[in-house]
Structures are given as C-alpha cells and as structure tokens.
Amino acid sequence: MNRFTKLFIIICALLFSQPFKLTVSGVGETFEVNTRGDEGDYELTDGICWNGVGQECTLRAAIEQANYDPTTADTIEFNIRSGFVLSKVINVGTTLPALSSPMSIQGPNKSDSTKIVLDGQGLPFGGVTISSDDVLLDSISISQFGDYGINIIDAENVSVMNCTIGKFQFNPLLSGNGSHGIFIINATGVTIQNSRINDNGGDGILIQGGYGHIIRGNVIGLEVTGTTAEPNAGNGIRIVDSDSNVVGGNSIDERNIISGNALDGLLVEDDSLNNIIMGNFIGSDLTGTKIIANQMNGIEISNAFNTQIGGVGSGEGNLIYGNTGDGVAVKYASINNPVIGNSIYMNGGLGINLIGEEEGTSRVTPNDIGDADIGANQMQNFPVITNIKYEQFNTRITLEGILESIPIAPFTLHFYGNDSCDLSGYGEGMVYLGGSEVATSSSGVAEFSITLPVNEAYDYITATATDSNGNTSEFSECEILFFSRYLPLMMR
Ligand SMILES: [Ca+2]
Ligand SMILES: [Ca+2]
Ligand SMILES: [Ca+2]
Ligand SMILES: [Ca+2]
Secondary structure, three states, X not given: OOHHHHHHHHHHHHHHOOOOOOOOXXXXXXXXXXXXXXXXXXXXXXXXXXXOOOOOOOHHHHHXXXXXXXXXXXXXXXXXXXXXXXXXXXXXXXXXXXXXOOEEEEOOOOOHHXXXXXXXXXXXXXXXXXXXXXXXXXXXXXXXXXXXXXXXXXXXXXXXXXXXXXXXXXXXXXXXXXXXXXXXXXXXXXXXXXXXXXXXXXOOXXXXXXXXXXEEOOEEOEOOOOOOEOOOOOOOEEEEXXXXXXXXXXXXXXXXXXXXXXXXXEEEEOOOEOOEXXXXXXOEOOOOOOEOOOOOOOEEEEOOEOOEEEOOOOOOOOEEEOOOOOOEEEEOOOOOOOEEOOEEEOOOOOOEEEEOOOOOOOOOOOOOHHHOOOOHHHHOOOOEEEEEEEEOOOOEEEXXXXXXXXXXXXEEEEEEEEOOOOOOOEOOEOEEEEEEEEEOOOOOEEEEEEEEEOOOOOOEEEEEEEEOOOOEXXXXXOEEOOOOOOOOHHHO
C-alpha cells in the first residue's frame, strides 16, 4: 500500500479502536492482543500494535512494540474473539521475540480451562524467553514447544504467576514442552508462584547460577486435578550452583507440591549455597494423604552446602512421603545441611541417607567411634535410645540414651514418632515430637534424657543428631513403644 493508504489506516485505527494507542515516552502503554494470528508488528516507530491487517494486534506484534522502547514498561492484555466466543489458543509459528524490555503479559483468567495458551507444536525452539529485568508473566499456558517453556536469562525481578507450563488438559489436549519447563540462568530475584509445571521433557524448574529466587505455591509433576502424576521427565526442581533460593515457606499458600516426577523431587547440587526448602509436600497429592512418588529421592543434596530442609517452627517442616528412593539423600562433600522438623515416611530407601564418596548408596551408615569420619554432613553419628519410661497414662515418655561423636561439642537431638519402622530398622521420622540440646564430654559422649508428649498412634520412636553447623545424622534405630495397651490398667 502507498504511504497515504497506510496513514489513513493508522488514523482510522486511532479514531475507532480502543486497543491502539500511541506510546508516550516513559509511560507504559497497554497493548490488547485481539487475534490468534502470529504476524509481526507492521511499523515499530508508530507505537501501535498492528500487524498491517484490519485492526489486528497479535501477541508477536505486541511484544515487538513493547520491546521497541526499553524505557517504558508496557502491558500486554488479551481479548481475542471470534464472534462472541473467546479464543484461547495462539499457534506460534516461529520463535517469539525475547522479552527485552520491562513489561507485563497479563492473561485474562487464572483458571486452567480459560487460560490463553501459547502452542508451539512443531517448533524446535523454546516458548517465552525473558532477557529483561522487571517482567511479569501472569495467567498464560505454554505448551508443546520443542525446547524449554520459559527461559529467564540474566534478568532481575522477573515473576511468573498463575501460569501452566506443560500439559494443558482442556480443548484441545496439548502436551508439555520438549525440555525444561522453566529454565532460569544467571538471574536474580525471580519469583515462580502459583503455577503448574508438568509433562515437560526436562526438569520442571532448572535454576542454574544466580541467586535469590522464590519458588512458592506451585504444583510440579501432577495433572490438573492434582490427584495423579503428570511427570516432568527430569527432576521437579533442580538447583545448580545457585544460592539463597527459597522453595516453599511456612504458610499453606507458599507450599509447593512436588510429586510424580521421573527423577528427584528436588536436586540441589554443584556448590549451591544457603538454599531453604520449607513447608512443601514432596511425593504426595495436594492433600498430603496419597502417595504420588517422585521416582528417585524426595530431596537430593549433592556437593551443596547450608541447605536448610524443614525447621522446627510452625509450618516449616516438609512432608517427604512415599518417594521411590531415599526421603533425603545427602551426598559426597555436601556439609552443613540440616534436616529437621520434617515428616519423612514411607519412602522406598532410607528416611535420611548420608552417602560418602566410597559408600554404597542405599545403606545405613553405622556410627564410627569418635565420629572422625568426614563426608556428607560429616557423616554425623546418630543418637542411640537406651531406655523408655512411660508416664501420665501413656501421654508422655521419657527417653534416655547417648550420643557418641566428637568431644566437647554441642548437638541438637530431634525425636520423631512413627507408625512403622523402616525395613532397615532405622527411621523414618513421621511426626516431629520435640528436640533437646546436649553437649559431649571430653570422651565424646553425651547422655540425654528428654520427656516428650506422645500418643498411642506411635509404635516407634526415632531420633537424629545435628551439630552446631547444621550437619544432621541419619535416623537412629527404631525403638519400639510398648504402651501395654492390651493389659488392664492395674498391671501397667
Ligand atoms: Ca507498530
Ligand atoms: Ca548411608
Ligand atoms: Ca560418623
Ligand atoms: Ca563424622
């Protein structure tokens, strides 16, 4: 078309159409995507999202126009109609431009069945790449791209909320992405929240380098109702050489459900420091009552340090339930990784397994005299319970025993009630009962005596020891509780 025709169309567009607005420098604009088409923007300098056809604004054109002026933080919204029917699926034909300017992409609905879906079927590339700071992606579904769903690279303050990255179970049936669901590389302060991440060909979330991310309120590895597995083919969450990330939190809203994945629920590895894993369900459905196993360990810590798993404060413990491998595996040079206050049970391997460089992967590591051995969590020795006293009509017990470890050092002991004992005879730790501070003598021995509340649902008691640097032991040998519940009161 000649320039007058083009100008005429632009003027008409400005006069008669709400979605089209001029960008004012420094002020964020809103671009409303109103077509499922995939053409690019016709003219970037005009500040208008327009694909050159009718009054159409495609997602691609909106991203290009939002990127064009990096000094503005624009908003992209959706109102795609064919007749009166809202359309949801956008078939992406070639790689979308990276989000290279601050912006918000705001889908209209949070519910899975009504989300906008970016469908990358047949594309060998990833879905949405975010390379700018200050980007929000809200209520979008990203499916069927050949590579990752979302890639956040070298960016700060990026949020992904209420999104579905993977299988979109509604009209039509769209499968997950070919590689990682969300791949976060060398970024800072990314928040992944209230999203469902499943059926992807790699890890659900892979964090590589960077620091300070928050992962909360997500469901990773389950289908839409949360009752059966829709696994990611890798780990649920994998943290590689990345520090100070928080997975979960102490409120129900912050809890991640990380279950059904083909490898570990969480893998923290390769010099990662100071990560916190708190308040999550790992290996169960949304209610925490049905096992949906991750196919390897619930949590694996491999050459990572200062990882906090659980806590004794309200809501801080994780449920680590029914996973195929160990509940928590701490491997090789990993040290200072406290595992406390969690509910760990029904896992196929050990509840907590410290695995040294030269040790098999599936056995209880026996206590060594003097606890001079080093390796995973310093191969911390576990306590030995030697006597149980029943008190107050079986509502309290006093446990006596010893911890043998390095001399003249403080330790915290944590105790757990269980309805069964692991096949190994050691652990696991189903219900956290309480803790006690002790210190070893010059000969490396600490005697303990602690009174704990119990009830007759617990048949076995187990314990762990944690040193002042946060090295937690494996679970102790189970001590069976004899409440004499079948004897008349007189004979107790
Ligand atoms: Ca334009
Ligand atoms: Ca071991
Ligand atoms: Ca030891
Ligand atoms: Ca040791």
